[in-house]
Amino acid sequence: MIYIDLENNPPSQDWIDRADIVTQELVDAVDSVLRNQIIDANQPLWNELKNHLSSLNNDKCWYTESINSGAHCHVDHFRPKKEVIDENGVKTEGYWWLAFDWMNYRFSGPAANVRKRSYFHVNANRALNYADNLNLEDILFLDPIKFRDPEELAFDNEGIVRPKATNKTLRNYKRARYSIIRLNLNSPSLIDKRKDKYRNAVILLMRINKKLDLQSIVFDQAREIEIETDMRQLWLMCSKNSEFSASVKYCLKSSGFDWAKEIVEKAA
Template identity: 25%
Template sequence: MIYVRRDPTLIPENVLRVAERVQAKLEALPPEKRSEFIEKKSHVWRSFARYLAKMSYGKCWYSESDCVQSFKDVDHYRPKKQAKRSDAEADEGYPWLAFSWDNFRLAAQRSNQINRDEDTEESVGKGAWFPLMQGSKLATWDDRCVAEERPVLLDPARITDVRLIEVTATGKMGPTRLCLGEYERTRVSTTVKLLGLDLPGLVSARLRAMRFVQEVVELVEKNKTAAELGEAASAFVSTHLRADSQLDMLQRLTLPDQPFASAARAQLKLMGYEDLCLRLEQAGLAA
């Protein structure tokens, strides 16, 4: 999962105005008419896809997948019609957020739609899932207290949520050291399962990115060892095997516009090169 800074300046004014007009019509409808109306207006949220993609450099906000050969959905973080809270519980969800772009997330279809994990045969994909922690307040049409809810699913638009999850040495996703309690750990494990963040293809892609980083770091270390052998070796390394270009490349791999940058950052941390991970303010880029 990657943090994505939402930028309304990337969305044309006319696209925002259309969503506002449709929202006004939804607000005026009786309850029994809302679901049908929302379905008929699906083009409204789909029109945001290209602008959401700009905010994440074309990558899925959940999986960081940048595969150009598959479509990406405009997911409603809080489901627009039905919200599945558990295997036995579901309700009408959050219809008042159907056309709210603050509720939109760009999602690869395997994270957004129900499918199967090839290794475990388990069902994965967000679908209508939106569980809340036990005891959480529940927002409704008449009481839209979403800020008081305690969602289980991590939100890529919240930096505090993204800080709880990271790529591990195995290429799978796991909790960071900032997960200080059972609540946070439950959020991470449930998010990984429901969004299919450890599907085999994703794990393989992360491991490829991590292996490349490892190879470059090992080359830097070999060059450093060679340079320490004497003046002649040091001069050769300085002239022909410049470490600064290799270090620059490693830093570029940690930028948010790079494929699986979170895996590159994880590998650098594992190898003790955490200082090479560019912070967003250093990069001058949003994730």
Template identity: 30%
Template sequence: MIYIARNADVIPQKILEVALRAQEELENLPIDKRKNYIKSKSHIWRGFAKYLSKMSHGKCWYSEAKDAGANFDVDHFRPKSEAKRSDGLVDEQGYAWLAFNWENFRLSAQNCNRLNRDEDSEITVGKGSWFPLLDGSKKATWDDRCTNDELPLLLDPLVKNDLDFIDFDDRGLFVKSFFCVGLQARRIRDSAVIYGLNLERMREARFAAMKEAKDLYETIQISVEDLDVQGDQASMKAIVRQIEMLKAKTRADAAFSRAVRVQLQKLGASDLFIDRNMDAA
């Protein structure tokens, strides 16, 4: 998961105005007409997809996956139709008033947004309409839109502090860090399941990116040792190229760059190998 610094300036005014008009119409509808109206206007939030993509360098905001051949969904962080709080509790109205509010949109890989069955664990994962709240949290409604007072269980890529203590193990699994305990540990564990962040295909892709970075770092170390012996200019240029290749894997526009950075930090790699020039935050 990556922090996203949203930028309304990349969204054309026409797109924002269409969403605003839909919101104004929605506000005047009786409760029994809202769901069908929202469903009929799905093209509105889909129209934001490419602009949300620009904000994350073409990566899913939840998984950090980047695949030119994949379709991305525009997820409503707070579900627009119904909000599933637990296996036995569903708020039928959800957060209908946020259906056209682009600040509620998150760019999501379909595997994160849609329900999938994890063949290894036989657990159904994917966000779907899930939006659990922590115990004691206030709950926003159409008549009391106190979303700022809610305490969501799910990690939010728009909240920097939510991303503290995220780690990746040596198999490429999205996990909590060793020092993370209590409520935040629970949020990380449950978010990994609900967002499908450890589906086998996702784990394999993340692990491959981490392994490539580790292998390249070890190659650079060997090259440096050889340079001490040979000391020729060609070897030095080769090392510089290898360093630039490694730094490219840590850029904000590279798939799984957060996991790669964590891997390098565990290897004791200095910031020489981490490129922060394109960071979203």
């Protein structure tokens, strides 16, 4: 998961205008049965934004950073549109008024979206009505459009993602753990791919650092070119266009090498 600047990348005004009309129909509907019928009838509207959302992260799932065939990816409603299931299994009416709100959409691969479904736990201040303030909600899910949320995840050389916080009583630990489970971030296929990326990064880190030590003793122009090539490879792996760049960045930042941290900064 990496930060996605959705707010500054809106869809066309034409799409927004059409979505607003449908939202008003939902507001005017007399009951949930009619609202669900309106939502189902207008599903093609949010699917129109699949390519737009995909382009904001180089076709990568916003939750897992994996690249999937566009046909298999989903426009996920971050806050579920029809029903909400909390961690106690209690079902309540969904955020129907956000069904056609583009700020509620996340581009998701199947591994994450199928597992997420209608789960959305709110610790406090659950918004139940159209006029309720969503910003007051204390939610468990980490959100890729929140600037600080992706930083709550950590990675290891086995490809496993875990909470960065180690104290299990902390709110940040609970949010990260909930997101890892509900978004299926440790599915076997994702673990294998992250493991490969992480280990390749470690190999490059060690190789570069050894050559930098040698350069400090005796400068060699050929070796300098090799260092430049390897550093550029790490920079590409950290790029937001690269699959699983978050795990590579975490690897570099936790290496203890200042030059590795500089690569992460350049890739930002």
